[in-house]
Amino acid sequence: MEEILKEITDLVVEGEDEEVPKVVQKALDAGIDANVILREGLVTAMDVVGPRMASGDMYVPEVLMCADAMRAGLEILNPILAEGDNASLGKIIIGSVEGDLHDIGKNLVAMMLESSGFEVIDIGINQSTPRFEMAIEEHDPDIVALSALLTTTMPALKETTKALKEKGYRSKILVGGAPVDQAYADEIGADGYAEDGAGAVVCSKQLLNIA
Known part of the structure; x- marks a missing residue:
């Protein structure tokens, strides 16, 4: 499980918007909970992107590519997440x-x-x-x-x-x-x-x- 979640994180950080949905679906097919994929796959990528952007190691065009990749993954998860009781932070x-x-x-x-x-x-x-x-x-x-x-x-x-x-x-x-x-x-x-x-x-x- 950790390997596939890391693959999702790495693909988002690399801005691979075409590959992320495929691997997210693969994770779902493998029985990984949608919330786990969100937290430990997609959101974890933002924990990498944020500091890199703040330090100047990643620029806006690259971050926007990451955003597109994140959004592509969320499109697969959102219908599933909407079915559950997923309280937002605010x-x-x-x-x-x-x-x-x-x-x-x-x-x-x-x-x-x-x-x-x-x-x-x-x-x-x-x-x-x-x-x-x-x-x-x-x-x-x-x-x-x-x-x-x-x-x-x-x-x-x-x-x-x-x-x-x-x-x-x-x-x-x-x-x-x-x-x-x-x-x-x-x-x-x-x-x-x-x-x-x-x-x-x-x-x-x-x-x-x-x-």
């Missing part, structure tokens, strides 16, 4: 703030959060404050992740964070994006800041007191 809404049309960074963060066990609802790019409010009221998330990839959209990040805080939602607010840093996150009153996908996973777990 629910997260993610989106880029108004005026920001960039989605690669946001998508990468969403993928890493999802592959780490969070339920992620991606509302997309260029989202106004009222749109985030509607999503919160509809889904009641534990965390709202706001992305700003341009210096020109940092004011929108501040505005949305302020508005959500004033509404008194229970959701924690996590912010990130190329021009954003911890100091700015503190300045606008966000609950957490993440530099990248790996950081978003760590910060989200901290915000929800998950070991």
Whole structure:
């Protein structure tokens, strides 16, 4: 069992999106539980990819290939996982703030959060404050992740964070994006800041007191 799970992990890290589903299916056919395949095959790969990305040993195009491979494996597992009682670590809404049309960074963060066990609802790019409010009221998330990839959209990040805080939602607010840093996150009153996908996973777990 360990050998086939390691093969899945290695294939995801290598970005082999065509091979991962085949080996995931082989693992299922061998009687390995879908949850075990998820945790010890797919998610374990993210434990490799995250630190490599953070250290600069792996770049965004490579990480996106890993994301595609992860997603391909999840497509095989999701119907099976949906049948069971698989509680997520928490629910997260993610989106880029108004005026920001960039989605690669946001998508990468969403993928890493999802592959780490969070339920992620991606509302997309260029989202106004009222749109985030509607999503919160509809889904009641534990965390709202706001992305700003341009210096020109940092004011929108501040505005949305302020508005959500004033509404008194229970959701924690996590912010990130190329021009954003911890100091700015503190300045606008966000609950957490993440530099990248790996950081978003760590910060989200901290915000929800998950070991």
